[in-house]
Amino acid sequence: MNAYDLVVIGGGSAGLTAARTAGRFGDRTLLVERDRLGGDCLWTGCVPSKALLHVAAEVRTARSVGVYGLAAASGPADLPAAMGHVKQAIAAIEPHDSAEALSPFGVEVAHGPAVFTGPRTLTVGSREISFRYAVIATGSSPALVPVPGLAEANPLTSDTVWEVAELPERLVVLGGGPIGCELAQAFARLGSKVTLMEKLDRLLPGEEPRASQVTRERLEAEGITVLTGYRAEKVADGAVYGPDGSIAYDALLAVTGRRANTAELGLEAAGVELTEQGAVQVDDRLRTSNARIYAAGDVTGLSAFTHLGGVQGGAAATDALLGVRRRIDYTSVPWVTYTDPEVARVGLTAEEARRQHGDRVRVHSLDNDRVDRAVSDGRTEGFTSLVLGPRGRIVGATVVSPRAGETIAHLATAVRLGWTASNYAKTVHPYPTYADGPWHTALTDVYARLARGSRAIGALLALRRLVRR
Numbered sequence: 001m002n003a004y005d006l007v008v009i010g011g012g013s014a015g016l017t018a019a020r021t022a023g024r025f026g027d028r029t030l031l032v033e034r035d036r037l038g039g040d041c042l043w044t045g046c047v048p049s050k051a052l053l054h055v056a057a058e059v060r061t062a063r064s065v066g067v068y069g070l071a072a073a074s075g076p077a078d079l080p081a082a083m084g085h086v087k088q089a090i091a092a093i094e095p096h097d098s099a100e101a102l103s104p105f106g107v108e109v110a111h112g113p114a115v116f117t118g119p120r121t122l123t124v125g126s127r128e129i130s131f132r133y134a135v136i137a138t139g140s141s142p143a144l145v146p147v148p149g150l151a152e153a154n155p156l157t158s159d160t161v162w163e164v165a166e167l168p169e170r171l172v173v174l175g176g177g178p179i180g181c182e183l184a185q186a187f188a189r190l191g192s193k194v195t196l197m198e199k200l201d202r203l204l205p206g207e208e209p210r211a212s213q214v215t216r217e218r219l220e221a222e223g224i225t226v227l228t229g230y231r232a233e234k235v236a237d238g239a240v241y242g243p244d245g246s247i248a249y250d251a252l253l254a255v256t257g258r259r260a261n262t263a264e265l266g267l268e269a270a271g272v273e274l275t276e277q278g279a280v281q282v283d284d285r286l287r288t289s290n291a292r293i294y295a296a297g298d299v300t301g302l303s304a305f306t307h308l309g310g311v312q313g314g315a316a317a318t319d320a321l322l323g324v325r326r327r328i329d330y331t332s333v334p335w336v337t338y339t340d341p342e343v344a345r346v347g348l349t350a351e352e353a354r355r356q357h358g359d360r361v362r363v364h365s366l367d368n369d370r371v372d373r374a375v376s377d378g379r380t381e382g383f384t385s386l387v388l389g390p391r392g393r394i395v396g397a398t399v400v401s402p403r404a405g406e407t408i409a410h411l412a413t414a415v416r417l418g419w420t421a422s423n424y425a426k427t428v429h430p431y432p433t434y435a436d437g438p439w440h441t442a443l444t445d446v447y448a449r450l451a452r453g454s455r456a457i458g459a460l461l462a463l464r465r466l467v468r469r
Contacts, residue, residue, distance in 0.1 A: 004030045006321060007122065007131040008313075009114045009265070012039020013306045014297030015137035016097055018313035023105030027321050030131075031107055032114040032124050038097040040139055040298075041306040042090060044159045049182055051089040053338055055082040056189035060222075060340075076191025079167040086162065116270035119290055133292055133320035136272070136280055137313055138265065140258040140298035145174070149235040155254040158183075168192050168251035172240055174232060175255035176203040178337040181215060183253060185339050188224045195225040195247055197240070202228055204337060208350065208398045210365075211343045214382055215400075218341065260299045277301055285325060286316045294320055308333050331395075332416035336405035341382045344408035347396030347415040353387045357395075362388040364421070364448075366441040368401055373432040377402065384437035386411075388445060392420040401434045411438055421445035 006022040008015045011033035022029040036043060059077045066072035095101060099109040112125040121130050142157035144150055156164065158179050169192065173184045176198025188194040196203075196219065202212040203219075203226065216226050232240050239246040260279040267274065273281045273289040279301030286294045294316035297309035308328075315326040334346040353361045365385040368374040374382070379402050387396035397411040414424050421442040429439040 002128060003130045004028045005132050006030070006317060007032065007114075007129060007134045008137060008317075009122075009134065010039070010137035010139055010261075010297070010299070011037040011097070011109075012137060012139050012297060012309065013041050014139075014299075014303075014309035014313035014316075015039070015135065016102075016313070017310040018135045018137060018296060018317040019102060019107045020105050021314045021317040022321055023102070023107045025317075025321050026106070029105075029107045030110060030129065031102065032110050032112070034111070034113045037099065037109070038094060040159075042093060042097060044162060046306050047089055047093055048086045048162050049158075049179070049186075050338060051086040052082060052186050053182060053340075055085050056186040057340060059191075060189045076167050077189075079190060080165065082190060083162065083164075113264065115264065116266035116272070118269055119271050120292055122266070122270075131292075133294065135313065135316050135320070136265070136288070136293065136295040136299055137297045137309070138261040138299050140260050142255070143257045143259040144254055145232075145256040147174075147232045147235060150174075150232070150254065153235045153252055155235075155252040157253070158255055161253055164251065168249070170248060170250045171195070171253060172247055172249040172251075173197065173253045173255065174240070175257075176200070176226075176228065177206075177255065178204065178339075179255040180253075181219065181337060181339050183255065184224055185219055185222065188219075188222055192251075193223070195227065195249075197227045197230045197232060197242075199231050200228065204343060207337070207343055207345055208385060210383065210385070211345075211398055211400050214341070215337075215339055215343060218339070218381060258298065258304070260301060262299065275301055284327075285319050286312060287319075302330070305333065305335055329416055332412050334408045334412040336408065338405065341379065341401050342399075342404035344399045344404035345397065346408055346412045347394070348387055348389075349396060349398070350385070350387050353389055353395050357389045360390045361395075362392070362445065364388070364441050364444045366437055366444065368437060370440060371401070371432075371434060371437045373434050373436060374401060376432060384441045386421060386438065386441045386445070388421060392422070392445065392449075393418045394421060394424060394442075397438065399434075399437060401437060403434050407435050407438060410435065422449075 005027035006029045008019045008031045019031040062073035110124045114122050114124050116122045171187050171192040171194045173180050173196045184194050184196040203216050204212045234241045239248045271290040275281050280295040280299050282295050282300050296312035296316045303309045318324050318326050337343040350363045368382045369380040374380050382400035385398045389395035394414045399407045425442040425446050429435045
């Protein structure tokens with residue numbers, strides 16, 4: 001009874017989706033998890049970070065109500081109480097990812113480390129298991145940059161920050177990507193004095209430059225010291241040393257990248273090759289160098305997002321067990337940085353589009369002071385930007401505003417289906433919402449083309465009048 005149609009290694013988003021998919025097909029499925037079902041998203045990523053951001057937003061609101069004649073709060077927040085809300089959110093969602101929740105799908109769960117012993121065999125503890133197919137979905141872990149003294153300082157990471165018992169008076173955050181910006185803002189709102197360091201010349205370097213600038217301005221307005229182009233030279237004696245001196249801290253948080261979890265899996269025995277970056281090498285069907293073994297999620301190096309990892313897990317199980325190839329369109333995968341305001345993007349930036357399509361690219365932007373909902377809420381910082389490629393199709397979009405994560409979903413559909421700005425504008429949007437931003441931005445292109453067309457028609461009519469004379 002140790003032979004399975006599909007063995008899934010890793011119980012995060014990718015692994016859970018692969019196992020559920022196989023179970024729905026009626027195939028004998030084993031899910032192996034060495035720690036806790038739910039993965040990083042449930043325990044140290046999406047769920048706890050968004051719960052903490054919610055608390056931080058509530059604290060900021062409580063401190064800002066004085067303008068409406070109410071008594072405003074002051075002083076630092078109660079971090080244990082904030083973390084209590086985080087734990088409540090995790091506890092509420094945990095049952096959805098449990099072994100009991102998988103049982104109706106016919107999925108068996110085994111706890112322990114999985115080690116491949118051959119191309120179609122592995123062990124889980126003392127159990128020897130054979131499989132027709134396997135999916136590696138072991139995720140990734142925080143990685144520290146090679147700064148002298150950093151590892152020895154035992155910094156907090158996105159995995160361990162949830163264990164902090166007291167609010168640090170001075171917090172230094174290394175890394176100005178999405179996680180660094182989110183946690184820097186959260187702790188600043190709770191009452192810490194935060195310094196955010198990024199070695200590149202701007203925060204959120206993967207986003208549109210203007211999105212980076214809006215984020216920086218908002219963080220600085222909330223009292224965060226932002227240092228870009230800052231290269232830490234060493235960490236020692238409770239301080240980060242750089243070219244201009246040192247910055248002391250009570251807590252140091254390092255969010256400087258992640259590495260795929262591939263160690264101790266016995267991949268060599270299975271004939272599974274890795275990329276130069278240490279991720280599992282896969283083809284466009286998510287198959288590894290062993291055609292019987294697939295990989296999905298962070299471990300592939302293709303995905304840093306829970307939603308994409310889940311899609312990959314379902315696609316891998318479907319391809320393996322049914323031979324039905326589900327093509328994943330990576331060009332239309334949206335993502336969100338959950339700062340306030342949120343930064344959401346799908347598709348190409350303007351620079352990326354121009355590299356691909358040259359002068360056939362048009363970019364239209366609309367500031368939030370033209371969005372009535374933003375004006376009503378007093379939240380006019382931010383903008384919408386649409387990147388139009390050949391034939392006016394939407395190839396990329398950025399939204400910076402409250403609830404940008406919800407707004408970007410419709411734009412992701414537009415990118416995937418190859419809609420033009422005109423196609424998008426034909427969909428009537430509810431008023432007043434933040435979705436007005438993308439709609440009016442699309443209308444900008446429609447009006448511009450109508451203006452060009454009217455001028456051309458006017459010229460043609462004038463020519464015809466001359467001919468008649």
